Amino acid sequence: xxxxxxxxxxxxxxxxxxxxxxxxxxxxxxxxxxxxxxxxxxxxxxxxxxxxxxxxxxxxxxxxxxxxxxxxxxxxxxxxxxxxxxxxxxxxxxxxxxxxxxxxxxxxxxxxxxxxxxxxxxxxxxxxxxxxxxxxxxxxxxxxxxxxxxxxxxxxxxxxxxxxxxxxxxxxxxxxxxxxxxxxxxxxxxxxxxxxxxxxxxxxxxxxxxxxxxxxxxxxxxxxxxxxxxxxxxxxxxxxxxxxxxxxxxxxxxxxxxxxxxxxxxxxxxxxxxxxxxxxxxxxxxxxxxxxxxxxxxxxxxxxxxxxxxxxxxxxxxxxxxxxxxxxxxxxxxxxxxxxxxxxxxxxxxxxxxxxxxxxxxxxxxxxxxxxxxxxxxxxxxxxxxxxxxxxxxxxxxxxxxxxxxxxxxxxxxxxxxxxxxxxxxxxxxxxxxxxxxxxxxxxxxxxxxxxxxxxxxxxxxxxxxxxxxxxxxxxxxxxxxxxxxxxxxxxxxxxxx
Numbered sequence: 001x002x003x004x005x006x007x008x009x010x011x012x013x014x015x016x017x018x019x020x021x022x023x024x025x026x027x028x029x030x031x032x033x034x035x036x037x038x039x040x041x042x043x044x045x046x047x048x049x050x051x052x053x054x055x056x057x058x059x060x061x062x063x064x065x066x067x068x069x070x071x072x073x074x075x076x077x078x079x080x081x082x083x084x085x086x087x088x089x090x091x092x093x094x095x096x097x098x099x100x101x102x103x104x105x106x107x108x109x110x111x112x113x114x115x116x117x118x119x120x121x122x123x124x125x126x127x128x129x130x131x132x133x134x135x136x137x138x139x140x141x142x143x144x145x146x147x148x149x150x151x152x153x154x155x156x157x158x159x160x161x162x163x164x165x166x167x168x169x170x171x172x173x174x175x176x177x178x179x180x181x182x183x184x185x186x187x188x189x190x191x192x193x194x195x196x197x198x199x200x201x202x203x204x205x206x207x208x209x210x211x212x213x214x215x216x217x218x219x220x221x222x223x224x225x226x227x228x229x230x231x232x233x234x235x236x237x238x239x240x241x242x243x244x245x246x247x248x249x250x251x252x253x254x255x256x257x258x259x260x261x262x263x264x265x266x267x268x269x270x271x272x273x274x275x276x277x278x279x280x281x282x283x284x285x286x287x288x289x290x291x292x293x294x295x296x297x298x299x300x301x302x303x304x305x306x307x308x309x310x311x312x313x314x315x316x317x318x319x320x321x322x323x324x325x326x327x328x329x330x331x332x333x334x335x336x337x338x339x340x341x342x343x344x345x346x347x348x349x350x351x352x353x354x355x356x357x358x359x360x361x362x363x364x365x366x367x368x369x370x371x372x373x374x375x376x377x378x379x380x381x382x383x384x385x386x387x388x389x390x391x392x393x394x395x396x397x398x399x400x401x402x403x404x405x406x407x408x409x410x411x412x413x414x415x416x417x418x419x420x421x422x423x424x425x426x427x428x429x430x431x432x433x434x435x436x437x438x439x440x441x442x443x444x445x446x447x448x449x450x451x452x453x454x455x456x457x458x459x460x461x462x463x464x465x466x467x468x469x470x471x472x473x474x475x476x477x478x479x480x481x482x483x484x485x486x487x488x489x490x491x492x493x494x495x496x497x498x
Contacts (some may be wrong), residue, residue: 002032004178006041007185009048009196013040020175020204025091025322026312028360034178037203039210042170046216048196049141049168056197057138057166061115068112068164071191075105078187082180086151087313089177091322091362092275094314097152104156106445107463111164117468118165130480136472138166139242143211145222145232146181148174148324149278155181157449158221159188159198161467167219171200172211176324178202212236219471221462222246223280225382226408226454233457244458244470248382249280249410249451252403253439254393254425255288255297256416263437264415265300269319271413271439272388273308273366276320277332280455281411281433281440284383285372287393287402294392298347298370305348305366305388312358322362323385329362332385336367339378339389345370350386380407396421404430410451413439432456 004022006012015035022032056064075082083097092100110117120134144158151173159169173181181200188198201207211217212235219242222232226247236243253271255264271283288294311318323329333351340346350365364386372379372389379389393399403412413435414425422436432451435441443449443464450461460470 001030004032004034004182004202006035006037006045006202007182007200008041008045009052009199010044012037013044016041020202022089022177022179023325023362024088025324025362026314026358028326028358028362031088032179034175034202036175037201037207039206039214041201041203042207042210042214045170045199045201046141046214049170049199050216052194052196053138053140053166053168056163056168056194059166061118061164064164064166065112065114067192068108068114068160071188071193072105072108072112074187074191075101075108075184078183082152082183084314085183086177086180087321089179090148090151091313091324092278093311093318093321094316096275096320097313100150101152103442104150104153104160107157107467108160110445110463111160114164117465118472126478129482130478132476132478134474134476136165136468136474138472139218140167141170141217142167142219142221142471143170143172143217145172145208145211145220145224146174147224148176149275149280150223151177151180152184154223155184157463157467161463162219162471163193163197165468165471167471168196169198170211170217171198172203172207173200175202175204208232209235212241213239218242220244221470229457230454242470244450244456244460244462246280246451246456246462247454248384248408249282249455250285250379250382250406250408251281251283251411251413252285252287252391252406253283254399254403254412254414254416255286255293256396256399256414256418256421257290257293258417259293259415260417261297261300264297265304267415267439268301268388269304269308273305273320273386276323276364277386278323278328278384279440281442282384283413283439284387285379285389285391287391287399289393289396289399291392294390298390301368301388302347305368308366310353310355310363310365312355312361320386323364324362326362328385329364332364332383332387335378335381335383335385336369336387339369339372339376342376342378344372344376344378344389374402374405382408396425400425400428404428407453408451408455409453410455411435411441413437413441
């Protein structure tokens with residue numbers, strides 16, 4: 001059986017003897033196993049990172065950018081291989097996997113402009129003969145703990161900005177689909193990065209805790225569930241680390257009475273069911289405003305959802321594939337059970353779905369639930385599967401309130417032709433990322449990504465200039481070149497710019 005090991009410069013310490021199964025979600029078979037590390041594994045990676053990081057930080061930003069440019073070229077050259085490898089372990093269809101890789105590459109493109117992004121500020125004549133300027137310097141070693149649902153995009157979001165800024169980076173990807181992160185690190189070496197600058201360690205909670213406690217890792221970025229995000233933020237902060245930890249979501253799609261329902265249904269089909277709903281920016285809750293809107297929307301949704309094609313990950317005609325593991329399939333179907341017991345109407349039932357010829361695969365059929373209310377646990381919690389819930393709003397005020405009061409605040413969308421309603425909604429809703437007639441409002445790479453409430457812990461968003469700030473520290477210099485006429489009388493007075 002294929003075994004996936006760590007990628008640590010100079011070799012890895014003795015094996016812990018612990019491994020984790022890597023499934024083929026389309027067939028239900030174990031295709032590989034990944035070696036799980038411990039604190040000794042991490043120590044080896046950190047030791048090598050400490051060797052190479054100072055020279056990398058001293059490398060001028062143009063040369064660092066050239067490595068990023070070459071990495072971008074290599075990822076593009078190997079994009080099909082990466083997409084197929086990603087699909088084989090995650091289960092998302094190959095076209096969707098291409099999008100995973102591409103959205104990561106867009107942040108790499110931004111990182112290629114690091115010479116411009118690192119320019120500081122300068123004030124000449126801030127005081128008598130005094131100039132003030134600032135510079136951004138790397139922190140040293142960054143670490144990223146990434147989820148299974150975007151094994152290409154999210155690692156590149158993290159290490160692209162961190163390394164371009166002058167840091168070394170240690171990546172701990174999900175143990176469910178670790179092959180693509182390893183391949184990305186190999187391509188980074190091929191691009192000309194020094195050995196040890198980007199390393200990959202595998203593990204479970206034992207490795208996560210080792211990262212959180214390691215004294216030589218000053219900054220950690222995490223994406224995953226909210227409970228773990230909160231744990232990582234609190235433990236990392238207690239160890240005086242800089243932490244950004246992004247959690248779960250329950251994104252709402254508000255449908256106003258004037259919306260183009262055909263376009264809404266098309267958008268919802270992709271946003272709710274694409275990637276089998278395993279996205280933190282999926283749109284699993286639709287909120288039609290008014291009973292008439294709800295009835296008309298439901299009538300159009302049913303045939304559209306029934307027409308979705310579920311297939312194996314390499315089926316070019318499939319809209320989505322299996323979920324990632326048998327445990328996750330059971331979890332999603334368990335939430336449908338819960339919703340039904342709570343009183344939701346199961347309009348389309350995806351439980352027990354079986355794909356002919358792949359009966360052991362981890363498939364969940366598309367599910368539509370209506371008459372969902374805010375007191376239901378199935379509404380409060382993240383399902384993370386191909387399940388769309390209809391929560392009916394009485395009016396516009398109700399539609400603003402629902403996502404604003406939910407425990408998660410990652411993303412939200414409003415569908416309308418009314419510019420005033422859209423503007424009012426965007427200003428008032430208590431959510432971090434807003435789409436106006438855009439179902440999945442993930443910002444472009446030169447802005448930043450981040451949710452509110454239990455969707456995000458920490459003060460800094462991912463990528464863009466926010467990401468650069470997270471992976472660097474600002475140094476401020478106040479300088480004077482005296483002309484030799486010292487005034488000792490003023491030396492004992494706190495300096496001012498007057």
